[in-house]
Amino acid sequence: MAQTTVAVEFKQVVKRFGPVVVLHPLDLRIGKGELVTLLGPSGCGKTTLLRLIAGLELPSEGTIRIDGRDVTGMSANQRDVSLVFQSYALFPHMTVLDNVCYGLTASGVKKPQAVEMARAKMELLGIADLGDRLSSQLSGGQQQRVAVARSLVLEPAVLMFDEPLSNLDAKLRRKVRQDIRDLQQSLNLTVVYVTHDQEEALAVSDRIVVMEKGRIAAMGAPHELYEAPATRFIADFIGDANLINGDLVQVGGQHFFRAAGVDVPVLPPKGMAEGPVALAIRPHRIRLGEVEGSVLPGQVLRQAYLGSRMESLVATPLGELLVFSDALQPVAGPGQQVGVHFAPADARVTSR
Structure with missing residues (x-):
């Protein structure tokens, strides 16, 4: 044989x-x-x-x-x-x-x-x-x-x-x-x-x-x-992810994820047409900072100190986002306004 x-x-x-x-x-x-x-x-x-x-x-x-x-x-x-x-x-x-x-x-x-x-x-x-x-x-x-x-x-x-x-x-x-x-x-x-x-x-x-x-x-x-999860199920099942339903749109040659009246810039996903999609953002890819220049405005709802990282739950126009930070001294505490920052490459568009 x-x-x-x-x-x-x-x-x-x-x-x-x-x-x-x-x-x-x-x-x-x-x-x-x-x-x-x-x-x-x-x-x-x-x-x-x-x-x-x-x-x-x-x-x-x-x-x-x-x-x-x-x-x-x-x-x-x-x-x-x-x-x-x-x-x-x-x-x-x-x-x-x-x-x-x-x-x-x-x-x-x-x-x-x-x-x-x-x-x-x-x-x-x-x-x-x-x-x-x-x-x-x-x-x-x-x-x-x-x-x-x-x-x-x-x-x-x-x-x-x-x-x-x-x-x-x-x-x-x-x-x-x-x-x-x-x-x-x-x-x-x-x-x-x-x-x-x-x-x-x-x-x-x-x-x-x-x-x-x-x-x-x-x-x-x-x-x-x-x-690079291809579907919402994969993004949700493997690791932690913030998942938001919305639509993929193209404006002036730039791709955006649109939900709740907000446009978030994203990289053009391969082989995916405009229309209903999901957006997956890993919690450790999000940075909290100044509201000016941020992708989204937010308000810190609660925080948890876990020794190696700080976990924050932040209310945004797209819904509540989970954020993991290695910085154990948070830039804002519960009830305070904060800017939500992430790069287009870190906001993965997937099928629903």
Whole structure:
């Protein structure tokens, strides 16, 4: 069989549960050595897509290939994939070493060889000294590493994570997500990662696939989706954004966003005609200052000090805008007038 650079390929894959279509005709290619995150709200189809790759569900229509091999009708144990579950699914009565060895011995690998392979992966993940501990005696972060080691020792073509950090506290989530990313890059692993956490997706991904109602709404590199969202849904779902409905108009060769009788200068959006649009402005792209020369006049409604930044809610003719500022001494307090400043490049016009 010829070598392929594509690890996972979906061609017109559909999934139905009875009369309900949960995945509409879907095409997707994931390259070898790529970390792709499936991101979206609950019920969007991301977990169903992951289960289709894993063989825990079979498609109603279409073709699935892994490493160039048609696996459409194959069961989970016939596919060269491994899944780290949200619950970790460790055996509490087994030691860490036995948990990591389990998949190997179950597939017929002799115990001495399985132990050698397991210890190598445990060393890689920094849990070599935990081999004799019961998994029930471990912290959440340690259990997560054991679950990764158990999957990694099988050397799968595709390693999958289903909401792997949801059981960890905020500080540990940041550390473990970076550990996963470092491991993926150092071993050139193909990883499919499911999360509903936008920050997590931005932090670990080569590409993000944003799903909405059983369809792919957008896909691209994290910075592309964040900085240049194509639709209101993408702007709203990835990161914080001020979203305003209005119209795109052109006056004297200049493009403006018009709403509530106010014209805001914007860069001409590619392939978008005049008419109803949405405007997306990231809170950290807005600066508060003098009213004179500002894009919009505003009045500060309330403020919150968050240590690393100040958050302000400002009333403007376009509605209330959320503003993030690194300047912890605000230029105006609640009830005071203020100018709202942002560049045309920072006011992204999207479809509604």
